[in-house]
Amino acid sequence: MTKCPACLTAFPKGDWAALAQHLAERAQRSDAVHVRWLNQNISRKRIPLDDLESRIHQFFDLGARPLSAWIRSRFISKFYGEPPHPFPAALQHPSRATLLGYVFEHQHFLRQWVRSCAYIMARTDQAEVARYELDNLNTEFGGFGTPTPSHYELLLQMGESLGVSRAQILNTPPLASTAAAIQEWNRIATEEHWVEAVAGMHSLELIANRNLVDEGASISYFDPRILNGTEVNAPAKAFLREGYEADAGHSDEALALVDRFAVELDRVEEVQATFLRSADLFDDYLIARLERAAQFES
Amino acid sequence: MDGERLFFCCDICLREFRQLVARIKSETGWDRIDSVQVAGDRRGRTCLATRAGTRYECAFAFNAEGSLREYSSRGGSERPDP
Ligand SMILES: [Zn+2]
Numbered sequence: 001m002t003k004c005p006a007c008l009t010a011f012p013k014g015d016w017a018a019l020a021q022h023l024a025e026r027a028q029r030s031d032a033v034h035v036r037w038l039n040q041n042i043s044r045k046r047i048p049l050d051d052l053e054s055r056i057h058q059f060f061d062l063g064a065r066p067l068s069a070w071i072r073s074r075f076i077s078k079f080y081g082e083p084p085h086p087f088p089a090a091l092q093h094p095s096r097a098t099l100l101g102y103v104f105e106h107q108h109f110l111r112q113w114v115r116s117c118a119y120i121m122a123r124t125d126q127a128e129v130a131r132y133e134l135d136n137l138n139t140e141f142g143g144f145g146t147p148t149p150s151h152y153e154l155l156l157q158m159g160e161s162l163g164v165s166r167a168q169i170l171n172t173p174p175l176a177s178t179a180a181a182i183q184e185w186n187r188i189a190t191e192e193h194w195v196e197a198v199a200g201m202h203s204l205e206l207i208a209n210r211n212l213v214d215e216g217a218s219i220s221y222f223d224p225r226i227l228n229g230t231e232v233n234a235p236a237k238a239f240l241r242e243g244y245e246a247d248a249g250h251s252d253e254a255l256a257l258v259d260r261f262a263v264e265l266d267r268v269e270e271v272q273a274t275f276l277r278s279a280d281l282f283d284d285y286l287i288a289r290l291e292r293a294a295q296f297e298s
Numbered sequence: 299m300d301g302e303r304l305f306f307c308c309d310i311c312l313r314e315f316r317q318l319v320a321r322i323k324s325e326t327g328w329d330r331i332d333s334v335q336v337a338g339d340r341r342g343r344t345c346l347a348t349r350a351g352t353r354y355e356c357a358f359a360f361n362a363e364g365s366l367r368e369y370s371s372r373g374g375s376e377r378p379d380p
Contacts, residue, residue, distance in 0.1 A: 032308040039307075040340070086341055086359075177362040284362035291367045 002060075003273035006037040006280075008192065013269060016060075020053035037280070060272055067262055068255035071199065071275050072215060075206045078279055080217035087286035088207070090293070091222040096162050099236055101293025103159035108174040109285065110152045112182040114141050116201050119189040129198065129257055136202075136254075139246050151246070154239040161235035177288040181281040192274055195261045199271045200278035202254030207282070208247035310364035317366045318358060322347050325371055326354050344372070 001010040002019050006026070011018040026034035027046075042055050062070050079085045090098045117133045117140075124130055143150030149157070159169045174182065189197045206212060208221040226232050227241055262271045322331060328349045335346045342359045355372040 027307075030308040032310045035308045036310075083341060175361075180362070287361050287367070291361050294367065 002269045004034075005041075005273045005276035006031075006034045008188075008273060008277055010270075016053050016057040020049055020056050023056070024049055024052060033280075037276075041276075060269065062268070066259050067268055067271060068259045070272070071203050071255060071258075072206065072212070074276070075203060075279060076212055076215060076217050078283065079207060080212060080219060082218050084218050085283065085286055087289055088219060088221050090290060092219065093223060093226060093231060094236075095293075095297075097293040097296035097298075098290070099158060099232070100162055100164065100296045101289040101291070103155055103162070103164075103169060104172055104292045105174060105178045105285065105289045106155055107152070107159075107169055108178055108182060110140060110155065112185055113201070116185055116189040116197060120194050120197050120201070123194040123197075126257075126261065129194070129261070132253060132257060136250055139242075139250075151239070151242050154235070154242055158235045158239040161233050175288040175291055177284040177291070181285040181288075184281055185278065188274060188278065193265070193267055193270060195258060195265055195267055196270050196274035198254055199258045199262070200274045202251055202258075203275050204278065204282050205247045205251035205254070207286075208243040209251045210244060210248055211252075313364040314360050314366075317360075317364075318345065321358075321366060321369055322354065322356065325356070328354075342368070 001013050002015055003010050004019060004022055006023070009022065011022070023034055023038055027038055041059060042052065047055070065073075079088065083089065091102075094102075114137060117137050121130045121133045124133075138144070138150075140151045143153055156166055156169060160166055173179070185201065188200050192200070210220055210224070213220050221243070222240060224244065227237050227244070232240070258271060262268045318336075319331060319334070322328070322334070322345070326347070326349070328347075331347050331349055333348045337344050337346075340360075342357060344355065344357045347354045347356075357368070357370050357372055358366060359368040361367045
């Protein structure tokens, strides 16, 4: 089936005309999510319906590429084009405020991460996928004891090192954009097919995938030189280094699973739409980190 | 501009525009604005506003809900008295 990248409503497979009509009709009614998708991906101006259909078809066309290559190039143009997304731009040489914005919003993201991965484990019939999620959960959330804590624990330690208590971090509710994104990610993990959830969640780990620079990204997630200098403190380096080292592997491995199972299960178009939806949510969520950071700017 | 009918693509755009106008008025002390020119994209925009031959420039960005999350005056010919 084809799915709407703004609301994940399903249409018959390859029925780009139906999708174009749906998008045009929602945009006509001024629905913000559909208008945004069309503005950012197809056209800022109203265009004739048959034009819209062919441009949407083109947008989703994989050509000779595997699905993962399409996902990577869409991700790069969304987050690492010219100019790049403002959060990685701020993270190149992060201020205390930027790192705290990261901490306060990301602890909520990671709690949802656990739920999403657990739903995938529960819903997949593929042992390989379950093992992948288990490994990911251990790195991100479980940890391996004091010498190698989880990414979640490293995040909290970074926050504490910047002068806020663990209790304050954990007791602060998420900003509206974070909460809305989390709610939708939870819905995707529980209601859409598990292979779509794998693509939707783990494609987001591309944000810290350092190989993207070789594939055309304008910048990396942060300037890797900050891991050596004295610009950020040791707990911040530990947190950033962990993502730097783990996320390339995490996203590459997940996308290899997506390539295989999306084709086997005949769900390529669904995966494309769910990935796009999740990337839009992630965009909003990264902005929420900056919005939180602004609260710590003196 | 005040009193003109404007077309907005969705309610978030409308909400954003209203906040921008309110903020410019409060920053400049103007009771009304003659024109606004907005440039840039969703990542960040700049605005040139005019009132009776006076210019005022600002930079701003919104969050996903359409709330103003960043705003800075870039000067222009007039600033309100402190
Ligand atoms: Zn839709």
